[in-house]
Amino acid sequence: EAQVTQNPRYLITVTGKKLTVTCSQNMNHEYMSWYRQDPGLGLRQIYYSMNVEVTDKGDVPEGYKVSRKEKRNFPLILESPSPNQTSLYFCASSLLGRGTGELFFGEGSRLTVL
Amino acid sequence: QKEVEQNSGPLSVPEGAIASLNCTYSDRVSQSFFWYRQYSGKSPELIMSIYSNGDKEDGRFTAQLNKASQYVSLLIRDSQPSDSATYLCAVNKYRDDKIIFGKGTRLHILP
Numbered sequence: 001e002a003q004v005t006q007n008p009r010y011l012i013t014v015t016g017k018k019l020t021v022t023c024s025q026n027m028n029h030e031y032m033s034w035y036r037q038d039p040g041l042g043l044r045q046i047y048y049s050m051n052v053e054v055t056d057k058g059d060v061p062e063g064y065k066v067s068r069k070e071k072r073n074f075p076l077i078l079e080s081p082s083p084n085q086t087s088l089y090f091c092a093s094s095l096l097g098r099g100t101g102e103l104f105f106g107e108g109s110r111l112t113v114l
Numbered sequence: 115q116k117e118v119e120q121n122s123g124p125l126s127v128p129e130g131a132i133a134s135l136n137c138t139y140s141d142r143v144s145q146s147f148f149w150y151r152q153y154s155g156k157s158p159e160l161i162m163s164i165y166s167n168g169d170k171e172d173g174r175f176t177a178q179l180n181k182a183s184q185y186v187s188l189l190i191r192d193s194q195p196s197d198s199a200t201y202l203c204a205v206n207k208y209r210d211d212k213i214i215f216g217k218g219t220r221l222h223i224l225p
Contacts, residue, residue: 033213042217043158043202050211058212090157098165101213102149103208105157 001028003025021076023091030096032074036087081113120216128224133190137203138195146206147186151199
């Protein structure tokens with residue numbers, strides 16, 4: 001079954017404690033992306049990657065890091081989380097080209113930073 | 115001007131009627147346009163893509179694109195209660211391959 005898998009689905013942490021949200025896809029997609037979704041602000045792109053070892057900043061990259069060492073994985077790293085990073089996070093993937101925007105989304109990871 | 119704009123709604127439509135959702139975008143070089151549906155507490159799912167001016171139909175859904183007016187719309191015919199959701203418009207900016215979403219329109223189908 002084609003899917004994008006994120007873990008953990010729910011996480012409560014404290015300010016400053018480093019955490020990683022993993023994302024893996026089994027569709028051999030080149031394009032992978034992280035979004036955060038907040039009430040009233042919609043989906044905002046954090047980082048994206050068009051291939052292994054290629055990553056680019058989205059519209060809200062501050063406070064986040066990513067890496068793309070393998071095609072299937074695209075982890076999101078919060079080195080020192082702060083309360084304003086409390087949000088619902090989605091990982092998504094797609095094929096590159098005209099259909100790059102035909103994204104498959106993971107189920108989401110709800111993060112609370114105290 | 116926001117890059118992708120949508121009315122937040124809620125848009126209430128009687129069951130069986132046509133729901134019309136609108137989206138405008140600011141970057142003229144945008145080439146690809148997408149509509150996603152998101153049920154409460156769920157992840158977005160793609161329902162339509164459109165790349166050329168004109169209409170594209172898929173079942174009860176029709177996407178319409180007018181690049182000159184920088185306008186994309188989604189029509190849902192014979193609306194069903196199961197269509198009640200938030201509809202997100204997305205645009206692919208070829209220059210940098212960012213996929214930008216609007217804030218979404220909440221649609222409520224009245225039984």
